[in-house]
Amino acid sequence: MEFGFDRPSDFLAPSLVFARQSEGNQSSIQEAVLNALQPNSNLESLQIWRYSGSTLYPNWTSSLINLKSLIFIECNVCKYVPLSVLGYLGSLETLRFRFMEGVKKVGFEYSLDLQVLLFPNLKQLEFYYMREWEEWDHDENDATSSSPTCFMPLLSTLSIDYCPKLKTLPDFLRRKTPLLQNLIISRCPILSQSCKDRQGPEWSKISHIPNIQIDGKTVQKDGVWIIQEEESDSN
Numbered sequence: 001m002e003f004g005f006d007r008p009s010d011f012l013a014p015s016l017v018f019a020r021q022s023e024g025n026q027s028s029i030q031e032a033v034l035n036a037l038q039p040n041s042n043l044e045s046l047q048i049w050r051y052s053g054s055t056l057y058p059n060w061t062s063s064l065i066n067l068k069s070l071i072f073i074e075c076n077v078c079k080y081v082p083l084s085v086l087g088y089l090g091s092l093e094t095l096r097f098r099f100m101e102g103v104k105k106v107g108f109e110y111s112l113d114l115q116v117l118l119f120p121n122l123k124q125l126e127f128y129y130m131r132e133w134e135e136w137d138h139d140e141n142d143a144t145s146s147s148p149t150c151f152m153p154l155l156s157t158l159s160i161d162y163c164p165k166l167k168t169l170p171d172f173l174r175r176k177t178p179l180l181q182n183l184i185i186s187r188c189p190i191l192s193q194s195c196k197d198r199q200g201p202e203w204s205k206i207s208h209i210p211n212i213q214i215d216g217k218t219v220q221k222d223g224v225w226i227i228q229e230e231e232s233d234s235n
Helices: 026-036 189-196 201-206 226-234
Strands: 003-006 015-018 045-049 069-073 080-082 094-098 105-107 124-128 135-137 157-161 182-186 211-214 217-221
Touching: 015 026, 182 189, 189 201, 189 211, 217 226
Parallel strands: 015 045, 045 069, 069 094, 080 105, 094 124, 105 135, 124 157, 157 182, 182 211
Antiparallel strands: 003 015, 211 217
């Protein structure tokens, strides 16, 4: 197995690139390699490419106290994205998942203190080209789940592109993202259709977001329902 950091001279913004492999034992090997790393705590940006481990649970995330940007690209074996683990990156401002074609579920696993704060500084969250993603799990109305008091309080932009099987958005968007200004949904036919229905359950989760764009069309701008205005003008 081969892997390496590109741009070694740019120590504050490296990319960890795993080589493509066909051997069946690569998942466990790459998980061990990822966990064996000891990144410098001064890292501000990190990209992880083609990681073939089945989980995204690196045991060193809590040490990256200065990390502002984290991107996972082509990590196709992973089926679940555990946001509760990544949420302890206290300085993280940008989080992107791209070409994660094996992911079926994104969610939180709670065995947490009710006062925990996850993603305290996250501003941009992006999901791109995740063809098998079906579920973004979090129901704050479920009395059996120990949901943290606050997470993503500074989130300003959420972008979801080419996730054709995603059906719903998480309930926490409604109450726990007060600064969310921009929602961009593209090429997600099931989700796009439900988000356009102002009488449906998805609209109640996103109606507070001032700027909403669905499939290249502005649905809401500065808190005003644009489609409704166009309909009124045509009458």
